[in-house]
Every structure is written in C-alpha cells, then in structure tokens.
Amino acid sequence: MPRYPLFLTATFLFAAPAIAQQAAPETGEIVLTPQSRESYITVVANGLDERLDTTGQPVSIIDHDEIEDVQGADVTRVLQRVPGITISRNGGIGSFTGVRIRGAEAEQLLVLIDGVRVADVASPGGGFDSGNLLTGSIGKMELLRGSNSTVWGSQAIGGVLAVTTIARSGVAASAEYGARGTLYAHADAGVSGDAGQISLTTGYYDSDGFSAAAVGTENDGFRQWHLGGRGRLNVADGFSLVASARYADGRLEIDGFPAPDYVFVDTAEFQDTREISGAGGFSYLAGGIELQGTYSRSNVRRDSFDPQFGSAPTFATRGNNQRAELRGKSALGSGMAVRFGSEYEWSNFSTTYDARRNASAAGGYAQLGYDGGNGLVFNAGARAVDHSRFGSAVTFGGDAAIVLGDGWRMRASIGEGFKAPTLYQLFSDYGNRMLQPERSTSFDLGLDYGDRNLDTFLAVSLFRRDSENLIDFISCFGAAAVICTDRPFGTYDNVGLARAQGLEVEAGHGLGENIDARIAYALVDTENRTSGSANKGNELARRPRHAATVSADWQTPDSRLELGADVRLVSRSFDNAANSVRLDGFTTVDLRAQWQATRNFVLFGRIENVTDETYQTAAGYGAAGRGIFAGVRAAM
Numbered sequence: 001m002p003r004y005p006l007f008l009t010a011t012f013l014f015a016a017p018a019i020a021q022q023a024a025p026e027t028g029e030i031v032l033t034p035q036s037r038e039s040y041i042t043v044v045a046n047g048l049d050e051r052l053d054t055t056g057q058p059v060s061i062i063d064h065d066e067i068e069d070v071q072g073a074d075v076t077r078v079l080q081r082v083p084g085i086t087i088s089r090n091g092g093i094g095s096f097t098g099v100r101i102r103g104a105e106a107e108q109l110l111v112l113i114d115g116v117r118v119a120d121v122a123s124p125g126g127g128f129d130s131g132n133l134l135t136g137s138i139g140k141m142e143l144l145r146g147s148n149s150t151v152w153g154s155q156a157i158g159g160v161l162a163v164t165t166i167a168r169s170g171v172a173a174s175a176e177y178g179a180r181g182t183l184y185a186h187a188d189a190g191v192s193g194d195a196g197q198i199s200l201t202t203g204y205y206d207s208d209g210f211s212a213a214a215v216g217t218e219n220d221g222f223r224q225w226h227l228g229g230r231g232r233l234n235v236a237d238g239f240s241l242v243a244s245a246r247y248a249d250g251r252l253e254i255d256g257f258p259a260p261d262y263v264f265v266d267t268a269e270f271q272d273t274r275e276i277s278g279a280g281g282f283s284y285l286a287g288g289i290e291l292q293g294t295y296s297r298s299n300v301r302r303d304s305f306d307p308q309f310g311s312a313p314t315f316a317t318r319g320n321n322q323r324a325e326l327r328g329k330s331a332l333g334s335g336m337a338v339r340f341g342s343e344y345e346w347s348n349f350s351t352t353y354d355a356r357r358n359a360s361a362a363g364g365y366a367q368l369g370y371d372g373g374n375g376l377v378f379n380a381g382a383r384a385v386d387h388s389r390f391g392s393a394v395t396f397g398g399d400a401a402i403v404l405g406d407g408w409r410m411r412a413s414i415g416e417g418f419k420a421p422t423l424y425q426l427f428s429d430y431g432n433r434m435l436q437p438e439r440s441t442s443f444d445l446g447l448d449y450g451d452r453n454l455d456t457f458l459a460v461s462l463f464r465r466d467s468e469n470l471i472d473f474i475s476c477f478g479a480a481a482v483i484c485t486d487r488p489f490g491t492y493d494n495v496g497l498a499r500a501q502g503l504e505v506e507a508g509h510g511l512g513e514n515i516d517a518r519i520a521y522a523l524v525d526t527e528n529r530t531s532g533s534a535n536k537g538n539e540l541a542r543r544p545r546h547a548a549t550v551s552a553d554w555q556t557p558d559s560r561l562e563l564g565a566d567v568r569l570v571s572r573s574f575d576n577a578a579n580s581v582r583l584d585g586f587t588t589v590d591l592r593a594q595w596q597a598t599r600n601f602v603l604f605g606r607i608e609n610v611t612d613e614t615y616q617t618a619a620g621y622g623a624a625g626r627g628i629f630a631g632v633r634a635a636m
C-alpha cells in the first residue's frame with residue numbers, strides 16, 4: 001500500500017499557491033461562480049435551506065455535474081470522493097451496501113430522499129440499504145459528517161445524507177451498456193414557471209452481476225426500476241404547496257449457507273425489495289418568518305426466496321414509518337434568528353416470525369443562531385424527545401465559524417446524537433424491551449478555503465466521536481443471566497462503548513489551464529472501549545484506518561473532450577470485532593471519458609477497476625473486477 005502521508009504533503013503543495021485566487025480583496029469573502037451557487041445551499045446543517053457559510057459543521061455537497069462526470073449507477077463511487085466515508089458491500093450493485101462516516105455504524109447514518117426518511121424500520125439495525133439507491137435520479141447529495149440529533153432527532157449519530165432528486169426544465173435521458181451484461185437507462189423531465197415546478201424521473205437497471213460469494217462461480221444479478229417525482233405549486237406570494245414521491249422495485253440474486261455444511265457458497269436464492277416513500281406539505285416565507293410543514297411516509301417490503309423450498313417466501317419483512325413535522329425560522333434582528341421544529345413519528349414492523357409491533361415518538365427543538373454579515377456565525381440549540389418505549393432523551397449541539405480573511409475560514413462544532421432501539425431489537429424473538437437509545441458526542445475543528453465545488457479549495461478537519469450505550473447482540477448459550485430468560489439463543493443489550501477520531505483532508509486545484517486535481521483523505525482511528533469485553537482495545541470491524549480518493553480531470557480548450565481518473569486507496573481492516581479476520585488493503589483505478597458531440601448530445605465511457613484488483617469489503621463476499629462501459633446522454 002502507498003504511504004498516505006505522501007498524499008497529505010502533495011495536497012498542501014498543490015493547494016497553497018492558489019490562495020486568494022477566489023477571494024474578494026476588500027472583504028475576504030469567498031466569491032461564488034454562478035455554476036456553484038446551487039451547490040452552496042444546504043439543508044443538512046440546520047434543517048432549512050441555508051448558505052453553507054452559515055454553519056460551522058462539516059458539510060460536503062456533491063452536485064449533479066460531479067455525479068454525471070463520475071458516470072454509472074453505483075452511488076458509492078461518488079460518495080467515496082468525500083473524506084471520511086468507507087463502504088462495505090455484500091457483493092455487486094444492489095447487494096447490501098453500508099456507508100460508514102468517520103467510523104460510525106452504517107445504521108447510524110440518517111438518509112433522506114427529498115426530505116423523507118427512508119430507513120428500513122423492519123431491518124435489525126433500522127438503517128438504509130444504500131444498495132437500492134442508484135445515481136440516475138439524483139440531482140444533489142448533501143453530507144453532514146458528525147452527530148446532530150438536535151436538528152435531526154434519532155439516527156443522526158454518524159451524520160446525515162440528504163439526497164435531492166433532479167428538477168430541471170426540459171427533458172434528458174441517458175443509457176449505457178457494459179461489463180457483466182449491464183444495462184442502465186434513465187430519463188427525467190420537468191417544467192417550471194411562475195406557477196411552480198414539477199419534475200419526473202424514471203430508470204431501469206439490469207445486470208448479470210458476478211458471484212456474491214467470493215468462492216462462487218454462478219453470477220448473481222440485480223434488476224431494478226424506479227419512478228419518482230416532486231413538485232411545487234405557488235399558491236400566493238411566499239406560500240407554496242410541495243409534494244414528492246418515490247417507488248423502487250428490485251430483485252437481487254444472493255448466495256447463502258445451505259445444509260449440511262453451512263458454508264457460504266452459490267445458491268439459487270433471491271430477494272425482492274419494494275420501497276415506497278412520499279411527502280406532502282407547504283412552505284411559507286414572508287416577513288422574516290419561514291415555515292415548512294410536512295407529512296411523510298415510507299414503506300419497505302422485503303421477500304426472500306429459496307427455490308428449493310418452493311415458490312413462497314422463506315422470510316419476509318414489512319416496515320412502515322409515518323412522520324408529521326413542522327420546521328421554522330424567525331428573524332430576531334441584528335443578525336439573530338431562532339430556528340425551531342416539532343414532529344410526531346409512528347412506525348411499525350412485522351416479519352414472518354414476528355407479529356406486527358409499533359412505536360411512536362414526539363419531539364421538538366429550538367436553536368438560536370447569529371449571522372451578522374461580519375464573518376462570524378454561531379448556532380446553539382437543544383432537542384427533547386419522548387419515545388413510547390424507552391421514555392425521554394435530550395440532546396444539545398452548537399457550532400461556530402469565523403472568516404479569517406483572504407478566503408480562509410475556521411469552524412468548530414460539538415453535537416450530540418441518539419439512535420432509538422429498532423423495532424426488531426425491541427420486539428423480535430431476540431428482542432429486549434428494556435433497551436435504551438444509543439448515544440454519541442462528536443467534536444470537530446476545521447480550517448477551510450473555498451468549498452469543494454470551486455476550482456480551488458482546501459478543508460482540513462480534526463474530529464472525535466465518543467459513543468455509549470451501543471446496542472449489541474449477546475449470546476445466551478449456557479448463560480443463566482436474568483436478561484437471557486426466555487431468550488435461549490441470545491438477545492440485545494446496551495453494552496457497547498466506542499471511540500472514533502482522526503483527520504480529514506480534502507483539496508482541489510487546477511494544475512494547468514485545462515487540468516484539475518483533487519484529493520479526499522481520512523485517517524480514522526477506531527477503538528472498542530466496552531468494559532469487560534474480550535474485544536476491548538480492538539479496532540471496530542470494517543473500519544479501514546486510511547482511505548483516500550485521488551482524482552484528476554483534463555479537458556480540451558474547447559471543453560468538448562474530457563478525460564478523468566479516480567484512484568481509490570483503502571488500508572487493511574478487520575471483518576470482525578475480535579480482529580481475527582483480516583480484510584487486506586486495496587487500490588482501484590477508474591478511467592473515464594466523455595465527448596460533447598453536439599450541444600445536446602454526449603458520448604461517454606469508462607473502465608472501472610482497470611488493474612482488475614481482487615479485494616473484499618466484507619469477508620467472503622466478492623467485488624467487481626475490471627469492467628468497460630459506454631453510453632450516450634442527451635438533454636434538451
């Protein structure tokens with residue numbers, strides 16, 4: 001593996017000469033180009049659309065242009081261009097895909113699609129499976145790296161990922177074909193005017209795939225089609241009605257552990273997953289007051305099949321979540337403002353072996369903020385929540401930032417997070433109704449120049465997150481403890497303590513008139529701190545200590561031809577808490593090209609994993625080898 005400090009050195013070398021190229025001499029404020037303006041607005045920091053410089057939290061925004069430049073359906077190839085993110089996947093696209101931020105569990109990442117929480121509340125960890133999210137319909141992704149349950153409530157321990165679907169005026173379509181018989185096609189269309197805006201997206205993905213089991217030879221394919229849309233109707237000045245909806249239906253072929261050997265090998269098993277989500281509400285902005293009211297609902301249905309046992313599902317889960325919420329902001333004068341919100345949420349789940357169970361929660365928060373236009377901003381707030389199963393929880397958070405001049409900015413944040421026990425952890429055959437929420441406290445200190453959607457930028461962050469009350473499965477074989485009563489095979493309990501800390505560096509700079517280079521690097525040091533555990537002092541499972549993505553892009557003077565490359569470097573990690581199963585480090589290289597044939601027509605292609613690297617992000621599961629893809633894209 002390469003020595004990662006070399007990349008840090010290179011980052012500062014190519015970033016330093018560019019200081020002040022994009023700062024206003026008189027004010028020291030960052031100058032934004034028209035192309036970057038949309039990518040400078042974020043919702044994940046404070047819950048409402050705000051400028052990126054109104055928060056001291058670590059927020060990264062990935063715009064639609066970057067998603068198109070990277071190419072392909074795999075959302076992880078885009079996300080890994082942000083520091084602090086590592087991926088674990090149980091096979092190919094469509095397989096369970098965990099996104100970990102700064103060493104947090106994948107289930108501790110809150111995911112929103114067009115403002116709707118899309119976690120599978122029937123899954124054991126209650127998280128979102130990112131394998132079901134494809135890039136074609138995505139217009140923007142905002143990523144908050146840090147705990148922020150003050151604004152976002154349960155699950156925001158590791159951070160928040162807000163996905164916004166495309167909303168354009170016109171029609172666009174794209175299709176590509178390539179390795180492993182993969183076809184991916186998607187289209188979107190929209191209209192906008194004084195009366196409002198409406199947009200629709202649809203897509204279809206089909207691939208023969210490769211064996212999910214690394215030792216297997218039979219391909220495990222994935223097929224998905226999705227349909228979505230969102231709209232806004234301007235009823236009166238400052239008052240609009242808004243709505244969104246998403247439907248995704250996928251079939252994934254998987255491998256398993258058949259009798260009598262119970263080892264991971266090729267099987268004919270498959271899984272059908274259906275995701276439905278939607279929201280409706282209003283938006284009001286006038287007289288220094290902003291209000292947003294929303295009712296949302298999400299439903300995830302999974303059916304697992306094994307043809308050797310017939311055509312009926314061998315296991316099925318149903319998860320449903322509903323939420324009514326109100327968010328607002330009121331200007332107080334002299335740069336001060338108060339943000340506030342309240343919500344009521346109710347959810348239920350059932351499985352083949354578990355009767356339908358439910359839980360509900362009500363909460364509210366208030367946050368005081370200052371942005372006086374003098375380069376200083378700060379925010380501080382608190383949330384209280386009451387859960388029908390575990391009682392109440394209170395969280396606090398605050399952040400601040402100050403402009404240092406010449407485009408430089410220093411920021412700091414502290415945030416608390418909590419994650420309610422999942423319905424499966426509470427009520428399944430392994431459930432424990434006495435569980436309390438997982439808790440975390442995170443700290444972040446950073447220095448920025450520009451933002452990642454400008455030609456020249458630099459961001460350096462130091463961070464730490466301490467987590468407690470982590471819920472883990474404990475074995476009850478031969479145990480006489482009270483907690484094991486009526487739980488002969490095991491149960492869940494609040495036993496875990498963990499710490500993750502480290503350094504992030506992200507930078508970009510033009511190396512020549514037509515060449516841009518960038519790097520995203522993170523050093524994440526994780527430690528199991530559970531008292532009395534045999535694993536105390538070990539690294540957390542599937543958390544590489546080092547991960548970096550280095551990118552370079554070149555274009556001709558007329559910008560019609562573009563060539564690019566991404567190099568991904570990941571250090572070794574361990575697959576289990578005992579640190580006895582090693583996952584070797586790896587390096588992958590992707591090459592890409594696109595040619596603007598006409599104003600509205602683009603030809604593109606790429607080679608993924610050019611060196612045909614063999615690697616695993618989860619022990620026993622294969623990863624994609626070299627693949628060549630080509631496609632066309634049109635817009636009008």
